[in-house]
Amino acid sequence: MFTVLITLASMFPVPNPRGGVITITATLFYVLLCVHNPATVLLVSGAGFGLGQAISRGWVPWRTIFAGAQLGLSAALASSAFRLLGGSLENPGVLSLLLPLTLASLVHQASNNLFISWYFGWLRRMPFLRSWIDEFKDYLWDNLLTVPTAALLAVLYITVSPLTLLLYLVSLPAQRWAIELYLQHRRLFGQAIGSLVLAVDASFPQGKGHSRRVADIAVSTARELGLTDSVVDGIEIAALVHDVGMIGLDETVESNEIGDSSKFLEHVRVGAEVAREIPRRDVGDIVLYHHERFDGTGYLGLKGSQIPLGARIVALAEAVEPLIRSSPPSSGDSLDESVIRKIRDGAGTLFDPRVVDAFLTVAKDDPSLLHSGSDPSASMLVAQPETRS
Amino acid sequence: MSASGRIYAAILRATGSFAIVGAASLVLWRGVTLQDFVIVALMVPTTWVRINLEPKGYVTLAPLVVFTGFLLADTAVALFVAAVSPLVGAAASGRQQWTNSLGEAGGEAIAALAGIVLVSLVGLQLRTPGSVGWLAPFVLASASYICLRFLLAAVDAKLSEGVRLLTYSNAAGKSIAENLALLALLAVGVSYLGAAYGQSNYFMLAIATIAIVEAYNPFKQLSDQRDVLFASLGMVAHAIDLKDAYTGRHARDASDIAVRIARAMRLSEPEVRKIKFAGMLHDIGKIGVSGKIIRKPSSLNVAEMTEMRRHPVIGAEIMRPVELLAEASEIVMHHHEHFDGSGYPDGLRGEQIPVGSRIVLVADAFNAITTDRPYQKARSKAEALKVLRSHAGTQFDPQVVKALEGVIHLVP
Numbered sequence: 001m002f003t004v005l006i007t008l009a010s011m012f013p014v015p016n017p018r019g020g021v022i023t024i025t026a027t028l029f030y031v032l033l034c035v036h037n038p039a040t041v042l043l044v045s046g047a048g049f050g051l052g053q054a055i056s057r058g059w060v061p062w063r064t065i066f067a068g069a070q071l072g073l074s075a076a077l078a079s080s081a082f083r084l085l086g087g088s089l090e091n092p093g094v095l096s097l098l099l100p101l102t103l104a105s106l107v108h109q110a111s112n113n114l115f116i117s118w119y120f121g122w123l124r125r126m127p128f129l130r131s132w133i134d135e136f137k138d139y140l141w142d143n144l145l146t147v148p149t150a151a152l153l154a155v156l157y158i159t160v161s162p163l164t165l166l167l168y169l170v171s172l173p174a175q176r177w178a179i180e181l182y183l184q185h186r187r188l189f190g191q192a193i194g195s196l197v198l199a200v201d202a203s204f205p206q207g208k209g210h211s212r213r214v215a216d217i218a219v220s221t222a223r224e225l226g227l228t229d230s231v232v233d234g235i236e237i238a239a240l241v242h243d244v245g246m247i248g249l250d251e252t253v254e255s256n257e258i259g260d261s262s263k264f265l266e267h268v269r270v271g272a273e274v275a276r277e278i279p280r281r282d283v284g285d286i287v288l289y290h291h292e293r294f295d296g297t298g299y300l301g302l303k304g305s306q307i308p309l310g311a312r313i314v315a316l317a318e319a320v321e322p323l324i325r326s327s328p329p330s331s332g333d334s335l336d337e338s339v340i341r342k343i344r345d346g347a348g349t350l351f352d353p354r355v356v357d358a359f360l361t362v363a364k365d366d367p368s369l370l371h372s373g374s375d376p377s378a379s380m381l382v383a384q385p386e387t388r389s
Numbered sequence: 390m391s392a393s394g395r396i397y398a399a400i401l402r403a404t405g406s407f408a409i410v411g412a413a414s415l416v417l418w419r420g421v422t423l424q425d426f427v428i429v430a431l432m433v434p435t436t437w438v439r440i441n442l443e444p445k446g447y448v449t450l451a452p453l454v455v456f457t458g459f460l461l462a463d464t465a466v467a468l469f470v471a472a473v474s475p476l477v478g479a480a481a482s483g484r485q486q487w488t489n490s491l492g493e494a495g496g497e498a499i500a501a502l503a504g505i506v507l508v509s510l511v512g513l514q515l516r517t518p519g520s521v522g523w524l525a526p527f528v529l530a531s532a533s534y535i536c537l538r539f540l541l542a543a544v545d546a547k548l549s550e551g552v553r554l555l556t557y558s559n560a561a562g563k564s565i566a567e568n569l570a571l572l573a574l575l576a577v578g579v580s581y582l583g584a585a586y587g588q589s590n591y592f593m594l595a596i597a598t599i600a601i602v603e604a605y606n607p608f609k610q611l612s613d614q615r616d617v618l619f620a621s622l623g624m625v626a627h628a629i630d631l632k633d634a635y636t637g638r639h640a641r642d643a644s645d646i647a648v649r650i651a652r653a654m655r656l657s658e659p660e661v662r663k664i665k666f667a668g669m670l671h672d673i674g675k676i677g678v679s680g681k682i683i684r685k686p687s688s689l690n691v692a693e694m695t696e697m698r699r700h701p702v703i704g705a706e707i708m709r710p711v712e713l714l715a716e717a718s719e720i721v722m723h724h725h726e727h728f729d730g731s732g733y734p735d736g737l738r739g740e741q742i743p744v745g746s747r748i749v750l751v752a753d754a755f756n757a758i759t760t761d762r763p764y765q766k767a768r769s770k771a772e773a774l775k776v777l778r779s780h781a782g783t784q785f786d787p788q789v790v791k792a793l794e795g796v797i798h799l800v801p
Contacts, residue, residue: 093592149600155593159585171604178607185614191711192621196628198707199676241624247631247676270631277624279616281483 005165006032006048007055009172025049026143029071030105030150031165033079034089034097035157041079046072070115078108089158092151101154102147109143110136193240200243210321215239217317217324217359220366222310224358235310237278238286242314245271245287264291265299286310290318295349304352312352316343316359319350391799394548398492401541405472405494408502412469425466427591428458431598432470436478438605440612442561444658445546447493448568449478450605452534453598455501456576459515459530460523461583464505471501496545500537504530518580531573539566551652551799560658575601618713626669632676633683639756644668646793646800647745647752653792656744664745666713667720671749674704674721698733701725720745724753727784739786747786751777751793754785755800770797 009025025048033041050068057063087100113135114128121128149168156164197211218239222232245267272288289302289311296303307315323339340360347353416425435450442448451474458467475493479486508515513526539562546552546561579601583594626640633639647668651661675683678700682693689697705722708714723737723746730738758773768776774794781787793800 092586092596093590098592098596145603148596149603152593152596152600155582155596175604175607178611182607182611182614185611185618188711188713189614189618189621192618192625192713195673195707195711196621196625199625199628199673244624244628245631247628274624274627274631277627278620 003044003048003051005169006045007052009052009169025052025071026105026108027146027150027153028165029075029078029108030101030146031153031157033075033082033104033108034087034101034150034154036079038076038079038083042072042076045075066119070119071112074108074112074115077111078104081107089154092155097151097155098147101151102144105143105147105150109139113139193237196244197240200241200247211240211243213325214242214314214317214321217320218310218313220362221313221317221355221359224362225309225313225355227309231282231310234280234282235286235313237280238275238283238290238310239314239317241271241275241283242287242290242318243271244274245269268299282308282310286314290314293350294352297349307352309352309355312355316351316355319343319346320359391548397544397548398488401492401495401499402488403495404498405475405491405496408468408472408498409476409494412465412472412498415465416463416469419463419465424591425462427594428454428462428466429470431457431595432474433477433481434599434602436474437481438602438609439478439482440605440608441616442564443662444552444557444561445550446542446557446561446565448565449474450572450602451475451478451497452538452569453572453576453579453601455497455534456527456531456573457580457583457594459504459527460518460576460580464515468498468501468505472498496538496541499541500534503537504532504534507533517584518577519584527573527577531569531576535566535569535573538569551649551796553652553655556658622666622669625673629670629672629675633672639760640669640672642760643671643749643752643756646756647748649796649800650748650752650789650792651745653796654744654748654788660745663717663720664748667717667724667745668749668752670704670708670714670717671721671724671753672700672704673707674700674702676703676707678703698725702734717745719743720749722746724749726750728781728786729783731783742786747789751785751789755793770800 006025006028009028029041029045032045036044046068049071050064053067054064082100082104085100085103086096087104088096090096114132117128117132117135120126121131153165153168201208201210215236219232219236222235227235268288268291272284275287276284278284285308289300289307292298292300292302292307292311292315294304294307294312320339320343323342343351343356343360347356432451432454435454438450440448451470454474455467455471458464458470472494474497475490476487479490505515508526508530511526511529513522513529515526515530516523518524518527542565543552543554543557543562546557547554579594579597582597583591586593623641626644630639644665645668648661648665651664656664678696682689682697685693701722701724705718708718708721720743723735723742726732726735726737726742726746727750728739728742728747730736755773755777758768758776759770761767774790774797777785777790777793781790
C-alpha cells in the first residue's frame with residue numbers, strides 16, 4: 001500500500017510558498033520508517049518514488065533509477081537511525097517517538113540533499129559542499145514541520161488502522177488548492193504594488209525604475225545580513241514604496257526646493273502614513289525612518305540602533321542606487337573605486353557600517369545587482385516556484 | 390456605524406470580559422488540574438491559525454480545543470478557552486485591536502455557554518468519549534455552539550456592513566458552519582486518542598493538535614496574504630488622495646458608501662466586491678494628470694478640461710492588466726458618465742452605464758460634498774442628499790440616489 005501511496009504522492013508536487021516545490025512524500029516516508037524495518041523501507045520508498053517520477057515526468061532510465069535509489073537509501077538510513085535511537089510506537093512519548101523521529105528526519109533530509117547536491121555538482125563540475133549546506137538550511141524548517149503530522153499518522157497506522165493514511169491523503173487537494181491560491185494572491189499583490197511604484201516613479205524626478213532597483217539592492221543586502229524571509233519581505237515592500245509620499249509633491253517643485261527640510265519631512269511622514277495601510281508595522285517604520293542618519297544628525301534625530309535595521313538598509317540602498325546608475329558603464333562588473341570610496345566614507349556617519357560591509361560583499365559577489373535591469377529573481381514578490389527533483 | 394451596531398458591540402465586549410473573569414475564577418476555585426493546564430496550553434497554537442472571511446467574520450482553530458474541552462475537561466475550562474482565545478490570538482499575531490478581540494471573546498463565550506447550558510437543561514452531562522451516552526450531549530453542545538457562532542456572525546455582518554442574512558449564509562456563514570462542524574469531528578478523534586492513551590498521556594493530544602494546526606496552515610497563509618493584498622489597494626487609494634486635495638480618506642470613504650448602496654440595491658457579492666475596488670481606485674487615472682490641473686481652484690480652460698477628462702480612461706488602462714482589478718476597470722472607465730448621456734468619455738446613458746459606475750458616481754459626489762475641500766466647506770449629509778436629488782435623472786441614476794437615502798444613517 002505504501003508503494004502505491006508514495007507513487008501517487010510523488011506524482012503531485014505542491015508548490016512551496018517559500019519557492020520551490022514540496023511533495024508530501026516526506027511525511028509518508030517518516031510514517032513508513034516508523035512502522036517497517038530498514039530493508040522494507042529501502043525497497044518500498046525507492047520503488048514508489050521512482051515509479052511516481054517515471055509516471056509524472058516520463059521514463060528516463062538513469063533519472064528514474066537515480067531518483068528511486070537516492071530516496072530509498074536516504075529513507076533506509078533514516079529508518080536505521082530511528083531504530084538505533086530507540087524509536088518505537090509501543091508507548092509514544094517525547095523520548096520514545098518524537099525525538100528519534102525528528103533526528104531520523106534530519107538524517108533523511110541530510111542524505112537526500114547530499115545525494116542531490118553531489119549529483120548536480122558532479123554534473124556541472126562544481127564543488128557540492130556549499131550547495132549541500134545551503135539546501136539543508138533552506139529545507140530544514142519545512143522538514144521539521146512534517147514531523148508531528150508523521151508521528152500522529154504513524155501512531156494511527158498502528159493503533160487504529162492503516163486506512164487512516166488514506167483519510168489524510170484526502171485532505172491534501174484542499175491544502176494544495178489553498179497554497180496555489182496563496183501564490184496567486186502573492187503575485188497579485190506584487191502587481192498592485194508594482195502599479196503604485198510606477199505611479200510614484202512617474203511623479204518623482206529620480207525617474208523610472210528607481211524604486212525597483214532600490215528594493216533589489218535592499219533585498220540583496222538584507223539577505224547578506226542573514227535576515228529571515230519575513231523580515232526581508234517587509235524590507236522589500238518598504239523599499240518599493242519608500243517614496244510614496246512624494247506623489248503629493250507638485251511637479252513644479254524643483255529638486256533644490258525638495259531640500260527644504262520641513263516640507264520634505266512632511267512628505268516622509270505622509271509616505272509612512274500611506275505605508276501603514278499595510279498591516280505590518282515594520283513597513284511603515286522603515287518608510288518613516290529611511291532618511292535618518294546613523295550618527296543621529298537626520299531629520300528625526302534617531303541614532304544607531306534606534307533606527308530600525310530595515311530603514312538603515314533602505315537608506316544605504318537609496319543613496320547607492322543613483323551612484324551606481326551614474327557610474328561610467330565601462331566599470332563593468334565591479335563597483336567604481338570612487339563609488340566605493342564614497343560609500344565607505346559614509347559608514348558610521350550616514351550609514352550603518354555593518355550594512356555597508358554587507359552591501360559591498362554582495363556587490364562583489366553578485367555583479368548583476370549593479371546593472372540597471374537587475375535580476376528579478378532576487379525579488380520574493382515576483383519569484384515563481386521552480387521545479388526541483 | 391449605526392447605533393444598534395454600537396450597542397451590539399458593547400454587549401459582546403461586556404459579555405466577553407464577564408465570561409473570562411467568571412470562567413477563570415470558576416476554574417481556579419475548583420482547582421486547576423494538569424489536564425486543564427494542558428488544554429489551555431493547546432489553545433495557544435490553535436488561535437494562531439485565524440482565517441478572515443469575506444465579507445465579514447472569521448474562523449480560528451480554537452473551537453477544536455473548546456470541543457475537546459467539552460469531552461475531556463470541565464465545562465468551565467471549555468468556557469474559559471472559548472472566551473480567552475480571541476485575546477490570545479490577538480497577542481500571538483500582534484494585532485492590537487483589543488476592543489475587537491474582546492467583542493469576539495463575547496461571541497465565543499455566548500456560543501460555548503449556550504452549548505453548556507442547553508445540555509444541563511436537558512438533564513444530560515458531557516462525558517469522555519467511549520463512556521455510556523457521551524454522544525448525545527456532545528452533539529447537542531457542539532451543534533448549539535455552531536448555530537450561535539453562525540447567528541452572531543451574521544448579525545454582526547448585518548449591523549456593521551449591511552449584509553443580508555441569506556447572502557451571508559451563502560458566503561462566510563457557510564464556511565463558519567462547515568469548518569466548525571469539521572473541528573467538532575476532529576475533536577472527537579483527538580479526545581478518543583487522548584483517552585485511549587490514558588489520562589496521563591498528553592503527548593498524543595499535543596501531537597494531534599499540532600498536526601491539525603499544520604494542516605490548516607496553508608489556509609491561514611492564504612488569508613493573511615489576502616488581507617495584505619486588500620490593504621495594498623488601500624495604500625494605492627491613499628496615495629491617489631495625496632495627489633488630490635483630499636485629506637487622505639476620500640477614496641476609502643467613497644468606496645464604503647458605494648458598497649453600502651450596492652448592498653442596499655441587492656447586488657450579488659462578487660459585484661459588490663468589484664464596486665468596492667472600483668470605489669477605492671476610481672481616481673487612479675489622476676496619477677497621470679498634472680497636479681496643477683487637479684488642484685486648480687478656479688474653473689479649467691478647454692485644454693485643461695480635456696486633460697482632466699482623460700482620467701477615467703487612464704485609470705481603466707492602469708487597472709486592466711492587474712488580474713484582480715481587471716473586472717473593476719470597466720466601472721472606473723465609466724464613472725463619469727451621466728444618466729442623461731451628458732458625461733464622458735463615451736456619453737453612455739441610463740442602463741447602458743454599468744450599474745457599478747452609476748453607484749460610484751453617486752458615492753464619489755456624496756463624499757465630495759460632505760468633506761472639506763480647498764474651494765468649498767463641507768456640507769451636511771441632508772444638504773448633500775438634496776443636491777444629489779436635484780440632479781437625479783440628469784446626472785445621477787434616481788434609483789441609486791434612492792438607495793443612498795435608505796442607508797444614509799449608516800454612512801460616515
